[in-house]
Amino acid sequence: MTESPHSLDPEDWEAFRALSHQALDAMIDDLASLRQRPVWVETPEEIRRRLNVPAPREKIGFSAALGEFYQSIQPYVVGNRHPAFFGWAHGAGTPAGMVAEMLAAGLNANCGGRNHVGIELERRVAAWMAQAFSFPAKASGLFVGGTSLANFLGVLIARHACLGESVRRDGVGGEKLRAYASTQAHGCVAQAMDMAGLGTEALRKIACDAQGRIDMAALKAQVVADRAAGEKPFLIVASAGTVNFGAIDPLALLADFAGEQQLWLHVDGAFGALAVFSDKLKPLLAGIERADSIAFDFHKWGHVPYDAGFILVRDGEAQRRTFAAPASYLTRAEAGLAKGEIWPCDLGPDLSRGFRALKVWMTLQTCGTRALGEAMEANCAAARRLAALIEASRDFHLVAPVPLNIVCFSLSGENGDAANRRLVETLHVRGLAAPSITLIDGRAAIRCAIFNHRTTMDDIDIFFAQASELATELRN
Numbered sequence: 446m447t448e449s450p451h452s453l454d455p456e457d458w459e460a461f462r463a464l465s466h467q468a469l470d471a472m473i474d475d476l477a478s479l480r481q482r483p484v485w486v487e488t489p490e491e492i493r494r495r496l497n498v499p500a501p502r503e504k505i506g507f508s509a510a511l512g513e514f515y516q517s518i519q520p521y522v523v524g525n526r527h528p529a530f531f532g533w534a535h536g537a538g539t540p541a542g543m544v545a546e547m548l549a550a551g552l553n554a555n556c557g558g559r560n561h562v563g564i565e566l567e568r569r570v571a572a573w574m575a576q577a578f579s580f581p582a583k584a585s586g587l588f589v590g591g592t593s594l595a596n597f598l599g600v601l602i603a604r605h606a607c608l609g610e611s612v613r614r615d616g617v618g619g620e621k622l623r624a625y626a627s628t629q630a631h632g633c634v635a636q637a638m639d640m641a642g643l644g645t646e647a648l649r650k651i652a653c654d655a656q657g658r659i660d661m662a663a664l665k666a667q668v669v670a671d672r673a674a675g676e677k678p679f680l681i682v683a684s685a686g687t688v689n690f691g692a693i694d695p696l697a698l699l700a701d702f703a704g705e706q707q708l709w710l711h712v713d714g715a716f717g718a719l720a721v722f723s724d725k726l727k728p729l730l731a732g733i734e735r736a737d738s739i740a741f742d743f744h745k746w747g748h749v750p751y752d753a754g755f756i757l758v759r760d761g762e763a764q765r766r767t768f769a770a771p772a773s774y775l776t777r778a779e780a781g782l783a784k785g786e787i788w789p790c791d792l793g794p795d796l797s798r799g800f801r802a803l804k805v806w807m808t809l810q811t812c813g814t815r816a817l818g819e820a821m822e823a824n825c826a827a828a829r830r831l832a833a834l835i836e837a838s839r840d841f842h843l844v845a846p847v848p849l850n851i852v853c854f855s856l857s858g859e860n861g862d863a864a865n866r867r868l869v870e871t872l873h874v875r876g877l878a879a880p881s882i883t884l885i886d887g888r889a890a891i892r893c894a895i896f897n898h899r900t901t902m903d904d905i906d907i908f909f910a911q912a913s914e915l916a917t918e919l920r921n
C-alpha cells in the first residue's frame with residue numbers, strides 16, 4: 446500500500462524519530478537545569494523580529510522548525526517552572542505531566558463525547574474529586590480552560606437552578622438576580638456575571654474582616670436588603686484561597702446561610718481547593734463538602750501542565766440541564782462509537798475539546814495526592830519563613846495576613862509604592878526572582894505566591910537577601 450501523496454506524515458519516519466528523541470532530551474535537560482538559568486529572560490527585539498514573518502506558505506520542515514524553537518522560543522518563556530518564580534498563581538508543572546501532554550497529543554482524542562477511553566478517564570477524575578470533597582456519587586465534573594471559565598459555568602448553573610428551564614429560551618427577562626462575593630473575590634467572578642447577562646452590578650461585593658474573609662453580618666444584611674427591594678438573591682461565590690493573599694471564607698457558615706436562604710453556594714477554589722490533598726491543610730476547607738459547586742485548577746497547586754481547570758457540581762443533573770442541547774449530528778446510539786448517555790459536551794459549552802484528563806491522571810498516578818499535599822505544606826512553611834524574615838527586617842513590613850502560601854509585603858519608608866514596583870521590576874530584569882505586584886488597600890505591594898514544588902527554604906533565604914540588597918541599592 447502506498448501512502449497518500451497528501452499525507453502530512455513525515456517522509457522519513459526514522460529521521461522524525463531521531464529529531465523527536467532529541468527534542469524530548471532537550472526538554473528534559475532544560476527541566477533538570479532550571480536552577481542554573483535566570484528565572485526570566487525577556488524576548489529580545491531581534492527574536493521578536495525573527496518571529497515576525499508571514500504564515501509560511503512553503504514548508505521549512507520539522508528540523509528547521511525545531512531549530513527555530515530552540516533558538517527563538519524555548520529561552521524566553523514566562524519562568525514559572527523556576528524555583529524563584531513567585532508571581533501571580535502559577536503551577537510549576539512536572540516532567541510526567543509533560544510526557545502525558547505529548548502522549549495525549551499523539552492520541553489526538555476529541556473529548557467532547559463518544560464512546561472511548563478519554564471520556565472514561567475524565568469521569569474517573571471527576572469521581573476522584575467528588576470523593577476528595579465528599580460529594581455524592583451523582584456529582585458531575587468537567588474540564589475547562591481554567592477557573593475563570595469554571596466560575597462562569599458555576600454562575601450559569603446557579604442561574605438555571607434559580608430560574609428553571611425558561612431561562613435558556615427566554616433569558617433572564619426582568620428578573621433582578623443578585624449574587625454575593627467578598628471584595629477580595631477574583632475579578633473573573635464579576636466578569637462571569639457580565640458574560641451571563643446579569644451585569645457586574647448584580648454582584649454584591651461584601652466587606653471582609655481583617656483576615657480577608659467575607660463578613661457574615663454584612664452578607665446577611667445585604668441579602669435582606671436586596672429581598673426587601675424586590676430583588677432575587679440566587680448565588681454566593683465563596684473564595685477558598687483569595688488571589689491576593691489566600692484568605693479562605695468561612696465555608697461552613699456560608700453553607701448554613703446558603704441553605705437557609707436557598708442560595709446556590711459556589712466555591713472559587715482556584716488554587717486553594719486542592720489543599721484537600723493535604724491532611725494538614727484540609728481542615729481549613731471545612732464546609733467545602735456542602736457547596737453546590739466548586740471551581741479549581743489542576744494547573745496551579747496541582748502542577749498539571751497548563752491548562753486544566755475543573756468544575757465539580759454536587760447535582761450532576763443540574764449541570765446537564767444547564768447545557769445539554771439536542772443536535773441531530775450528536776444522536777446517541779445503542780452500540781458503537783456514538784454510545785453513551787452523558788457526554789462532556791452535555792455539561793458545558795465546549796464541543797471539541799482535548800484530553801486534559803490524561804495529564805491529570807498521569808500526574809496523580811506518578812506523584813500521588815500525598816506528595817502533592819506535602820509540597821503544598823512545604824510552600825506554606827516557606828511562606829511563613831519569608832513572613833518571619835520580613836517581620837524581623839527593617840527594610841520591609843508585611844501588609845496582609847499569611848494564612849497559606851502567599852506573602853504580601855512592602856518596603857518601609859517614604860514612597861513605598863514606587864519603590865516596591867522598582868524592586869520587583871529589577872528582580873525580573875536581572876532574572877533573579879519573580880514576585881509580582883498587587884494592590885492592597887489601594888497601595889502597591891510586593892507579592893510572593895509560593896506555589897513551586899521545587900522551591901526550598903534556601904531559595905527563600907536567597908530571595909530575601911537579594912531583595913534586602915536591592916532595597917539598599919534603590920535607596921541610594
Ligand SMILES: *Cc1c(COP(=O)(O)O)cnc(C)c1O
Pocket residue numbers: 534590591592593594631633684686687688713714715716742754
Ligand atoms: C487564578 C485564579 C482564578 C482564575 O483562574 P484561571 O485558571 O487563571 O482562569 C480565579 N480565582 C482565583 C482565586 C485564582 O487564584
